[in-house]
Amino acid sequence: SGTTSSALTATIGAGGTGSTANQGNNGGSTAVSATGITSTTAYGGGGGGYNITTNSASNGSNGASGGGGGGSGVSSGGTGTASQGYAGAGSVNGVGAGGGGGSSGAGQTGTGATPTITGGIGGTGTTYSPSVTGYTSTTYASGGSGGADVGGAAVSGGGAGGSRVDAGATQGTPGGNATIQGSGGGGGGVNGGLGGSGASGLVILNGTVTTGTSNLTISSGSGYVTLGASGKSVSLTSLTINSTSTSASNKIDSIISGITALTYNGTAGKLLVNGVNTYTGSTTISAGTLAISTATGLGTTAGTTTVSSGGALEISGGITVAEPITIAGTGVSSGGAIVFTSGNNTYSGNITLATATSSIVSTGGQQTISGTINGAQALTITANDNLTLSGIIGGSTTPTTLSVTTTGTTKVLALNANISTSSTQTYTATGGITIGSDRILTGSTITTNSTATTISGSAYSLTITGDAVISGSINSVAALSVSGTTSIGADIVTSGNQTYTGNVTLVAAGQTLRTTSNGNISFGGTITGAGKHLALNTGLTSGTISVTGAVGSAGNAVQITITQSAGTTFSSTVYASTLTLSDTTGTIARSIDCNNTYHCSKSL
Incomplete structure (x- = not known):
């Protein structure tokens, strides 16, 4: 059994704060704190600051350099000064360091105008090639740029920096011997302003993580998180990943098991969940895209999935997903709260609508939605290939409106279940609509939205309860009835x-x-x-x-x-x-x- 801990945390620190004098401070730290995890803390290069007040024709003074480079092991980086080009590449214990601080900015010759001082670029991160089997070389992030003064305007230094957290985890320990190797800090702001965010880094846990009732939170900023490898497992009470990275390395390859509740918060980022998972806990996509390509990527059907406004579930690979899901909003950049990207997939779990307007989008492959859809909200479904709706819509709680569009002259919309809305239904299908059994559409107004949207189903009747707007031909159905x-x-x-x-x-x-x-x-x-x-x-x-x-x-x-x-x-x-x-x-x-x-x- 694993070691029990209430909270395990890996967080990438922010950049340093520039001083009011011509030298910078050390950058932010990156720390892992948890019972059973041994760790070290490294500091990134700090940002340089300076005071420049002259508007005379004299030559401008040099800007301050960035702060010291990131330390590793137990050492922090040095402190930058105005005379240093790339200061303080701190490193001991034979491992790589974060990038140095930004160099000093060069003063321009005065011409009577306000002088302009531009902060130097950050130092270049070093490359660390460990001898441990299974680890690859890592180049650490550069330091942040120094601050600048452009025409008297305060310009913050550039954010930079990064860290890497490696853990060769083993069964029975909550993460194994985690080691954090140097972080490059953010650049300093003008006049002693704050350094850049510097809050990005890599967090890599390569082994099995079994911690009983522990809660693990990993925050990597714009850096990626790689959790486990194929065949490894993660069993926790909860796992929260905060990462805006869109890298293919931002992923969970481990099998997530037990009662783990998974939360992803990525803004515009994407997290790949690749395992054949068995966890029974909930899945929450607070922001960003969580992508699955296995049928149990979201765990067993004992849990539920919630997609918050600004979040999206991406599905690919020709799979059937049975997870009950609640969706809110239109996804990341209005790309859909549920997004099918490739393969002929089926969503058989029941879908609940939670906000005023939600959307489901298919950008590749033929899709089937066989679960029920309920919720007193509006729903838009768009597909660029064949689409089949075979789950009852509005059987218990009717959506307000429904709009379904398929594009492509040969792409068919199959309505294989009854649909009820409290207001309008609109169907646009340039490849036509088919009904696979006797069909009842109930709403205030049912509209086929173009002359190309034909309806066929020779053996079955179509009943419209409400008003009807028929723009495309009905080629062959057994019977047609319109109540309004x-x-x-x-x-x-x-x-x-x-x-x-x-x-x-x-x-x-x-x-x-x-x-x-x-x-x-x-x-x-x-x-x-x-x-x-x-x-x-x-x-x-x-x-x-x-x-x-x-x-x-x-x-x-x-x-x-x-x-x-x-x-x-x-x-x-x-x-x-x-x-x-x-x-x-x-x-x-x-x-x-x-x-x-x-x-x-x-x-x-």
């Missing part, structure tokens, strides 16, 4: 009944509503669309046509063509510029009289 109003801008073909309960508006110049197998076409409200042409066709079958409300209005007549053999009933006034009966053997309820009830020219 309908805007029709394309042809609709069904084998069975078409039922339009509310008023119908014709949008396209011409649209045909046709049934192919004894289906009836019925309108419970009015039909409007001045100058538009509506063809109603039940063919030579037993299908009937019935219109309850008025057709057109005075001065806004429509054109009507009827093809049927079983009878057509108009229950109200018809204002038609033309009424054409084609292959019609059935009766029309009411005689046709263009001077009375029917305002039309007729062709029989």
Whole structure:
């Protein structure tokens, strides 16, 4: 069993503070503090500061140099002075040092204008090549630049510096013999200002970390964190990684096990979680991108995952992820709270929406979302390949709005589950929409958003509970029913009944509503669309046509063509510029009289 400790911490220190005189102070420290971890503390090069007040024509004085270089082992770096170019490359114990402090800035010849002094660049980090098997050479970060005075304006010194934490961890110890090797500090600010942040470094724990109920926090700034190797394991109460690095070395290769709760906070950074993990704790992505390429990258389904606003879960590799997840926001730089990047993946875990607008994005591969989606928030889904939605959306808590877009003329959106929203649903699919079973879409308005967004599913019916805006053709479904109003801008073909309960508006110049197998076409409200042409066709079958409300209005007549053999009933006034009966053997309820009830020219 491992050593128990309440908190294990590895933090990269900040840069040093510049002095008001012409020399800098030592830089920030990097420390590992934890029971069972042996460590040393190294200091980075400090930033130089200076006072410059003259506005005369005299020559400007030199700026101060940066502070001393980072120490290693038990030694800190030296202190920079104005006369030193690269000061204080502190090092003992035969290991590498951090970079030296920045050199002094060169004064320019006075010309009557305010002199400009530019701080020198930081010292170059040294290279350390350890003899320990399995370790590679490491070049430590350079020191920070010195401060500057540009036209009397205070300019801070450059941030720099870095550290490396190596640990060859072993079973039974919380991290093994961690060693920290020199840190380069930040540059000094003008007039004794603060040094640069210097808060970046490398934290590398190569072995197995087993610490019982310990909590481990690693903070590396912009430096990367590498935790473990393939076949190694991590078992903790919690693991928190704070790193903004986007390096491929910012990763966890170990198997995370036990009750570990994993938290990543990376702003614009990315952490790769590569292990086949077995942990049962929660996963929290506070900021930045956490990327997985194994089905259990997030642990077992006993835990849950939360993506906060500004965070993102990236999925690749053709995997199925069963983890329940709560998402908030639109991800990193609006790239999606869940992002599929490659491979044909499936998200089978249930998804909960937690903020006003959340998004799911696929930039590569064919994706399936088979888990349920609930939450009284808005959701946008965008994919550049085939997309299948096979989990019920809004089964328990309806989203407010849903917008789904697939791009590519051959890329299909498959709606294989019922969808409910409290407000609108919008579908844009240039490759078309398919329904894999009888489908119910419930919302205030259901919109197919382009003429290319066709709908097909010959064996299944489509029921829209709410208003409908149909911009793309419905090529073949078993039946269509709309409970609210309908805007029709394309042809609709069904084998069975078409039922339009509310008023119908014709949008396209011409649209045909046709049934192919004894289906009836019925309108419970009015039909409007001045100058538009509506063809109603039940063919030579037993299908009937019935219109309850008025057709057109005075001065806004429509054109009507009827093809049927079983009878057509108009229950109200018809204002038609033309009424054409084609292959019609059935009766029309009411005689046709263009001077009375029917305002039309007729062709029989």
